[in-house]
Amino acid sequence: MSLAKRVKPHIAALEPYQPGKPIEALERELGIQDSVKLASNESPCGPSPRAVAALREALDSVHRYPDGASFELRSSLAQRLEVGPDQLVFGCGCDELLELLAKAFLGPGDEVVYAWPSFAMYPIVVQGMGATSLRVPLDAEMVHDLDAMAAAVTPRTRIVIVCNPNNPTGTSVGAEAFERFATSLPDDVVLVVDEAYVEYVRRPDFPDARSWVERRPGTAVLRTFSKIHGLAGLRIGYAIADPELASYLERARHPFNVNRLAEVAALAALDDQEHLERARRINREGIAYLERELRALGFEVWPSDANFLLVRVGWDVYEPLLREGVIVRPMAAFGLEDCVRLSVGLPEENERCVKALRRLLEARRQEDA
Numbered sequence: 001m002s003l004a005k006r007v008k009p010h011i012a013a014l015e016p017y018q019p020g021k022p023i024e025a026l027e028r029e030l031g032i033q034d035s036v037k038l039a040s041n042e043s044p045c046g047p048s049p050r051a052v053a054a055l056r057e058a059l060d061s062v063h064r065y066p067d068g069a070s071f072e073l074r075s076s077l078a079q080r081l082e083v084g085p086d087q088l089v090f091g092c093g094c095d096e097l098l099e100l101l102a103k104a105f106l107g108p109g110d111e112v113v114y115a116w117p118s119f120a121m122y123p124i125v126v127q128g129m130g131a132t133s134l135r136v137p138l139d140a141e142m143v144h145d146l147d148a149m150a151a152a153v154t155p156r157t158r159i160v161i162v163c164n165p166n167n168p169t170g171t172s173v174g175a176e177a178f179e180r181f182a183t184s185l186p187d188d189v190v191l192v193v194d195e196a197y198v199e200y201v202r203r204p205d206f207p208d209a210r211s212w213v214e215r216r217p218g219t220a221v222l223r224t225f226s227k228i229h230g231l232a233g234l235r236i237g238y239a240i241a242d243p244e245l246a247s248y249l250e251r252a253r254h255p256f257n258v259n260r261l262a263e264v265a266a267l268a269a270l271d272d273q274e275h276l277e278r279a280r281r282i283n284r285e286g287i288a289y290l291e292r293e294l295r296a297l298g299f300e301v302w303p304s305d306a307n308f309l310l311v312r313v314g315w316d317v318y319e320p321l322l323r324e325g326v327i328v329r330p331m332a333a334f335g336l337e338d339c340v341r342l343s344v345g346l347p348e349e350n351e352r353c354v355k356a357l358r359r360l361l362e363a364r365r366q367e368d369a
């Protein structure tokens with residue numbers, strides 16, 4: 001008997017997530033060294049030294065199960081965020097929190113509204129439950145069209161996701177538009193605000209999604225230690241929600257979904273304000289440098305509140321850049337073949353990327369001449 005007849009059709013039809021190419025893979029394939037990876041929005045500043053020290057100390061106890069309640073991390077974070085400990089849910093990355101939301105609220109026939117292009121995990125978790133995605137195109141400025149998203153909500157809508165700032169465009173929505181949107185949603189629709197990049201935000205009128213957890217029960221704000229905290233390899237993220245919504249996600253998770261090392265490192269990273277400030281500054285300066293240089297080369301660059309830029313180069317530059325030892329994220333999967341998403345690196349990495357792009361541009365001009 002073939003399993004093809006038994007596997008759930010919506011699982012068989014899933015297109016697996018395409019992660020950024022690891023540096024090791026590129027160097028192996030091309031036989032090169034010293035390549036730079038600006039493809040996965042990882043922190044170029046690495047993890048906090050305090051987190052690394054805490055990890056070293058924790059290594060000898062990995063024979064013990066983690067604290068399934070993440071007591072210390074929960075207490076520390078709850079205090080910082082001024083929420084109750086019962087308003088936090090930890091997961092194996094933000095990705096798992098998306099899955100828990102899907103597991104708790106979605107089945108065949110249910111709908112999820114989100115913008116597109118946006119985070120490529122959304123369609124995967126929705127389809128994973130046999131539910132249906134309603135993708136609402138970004139507006140002409142590549143910003144969430146919240147009015148159109150509100151209009152897309154139907155009686156079958158169970159979850160609405162706002163990715164703010166949005167991946168892969170870096171654009172964000174302001175407090176006023178968000179308020180209009182959040183107040184218009186029916187009470188029984190779960191509002192998910194994915195704030196994976198919130199620590200990088202610069203716009204002064206950025207919505208305070210955390211306060212919406214108080215104002216509108218049924219709201220979950222997702223955050224991660226993968227981006228500015230530099231702990232992507234450990235896999236830990238969290239949701240802030242009202243106690244009722246949090247309790248459903250708690251029921252849906254595995255008891256030890258967050259590993260011991262991740263708990264220890266996250267706790268230490270929270271305390272390292274200096275590292276956080278440095279990462280923020282390196283990013284701010286990197287964004288300014290890249291915007292200036294890329295526009296000078298004639299490329300279109302969208303304004304970004306995150307640690308990456310969406311760049312319209314004008315042709316498919318992903319493979320040529322790989323051969324220059326620069327890994328960026330191709331945007332062809334979003335129908336943006338002439339664009340790439342570029343994560344901000346250290347100054348020398350950003351310069352490598354700009355120089356490679358300049359070389360490719362000049363070579364192309366010479367070919368045309």
Ligand SMILES: *Cc1c(COP(=O)(O)O)cnc(C)c1O
Nearest residue numbers: 093094095119167196224226237
């Ligand atoms: C990176 C990212 C996440 C979080 O990823 P995890 O590593 O699973 O915590 C969530 N949402 C968006 C939009 C992201 O870009």
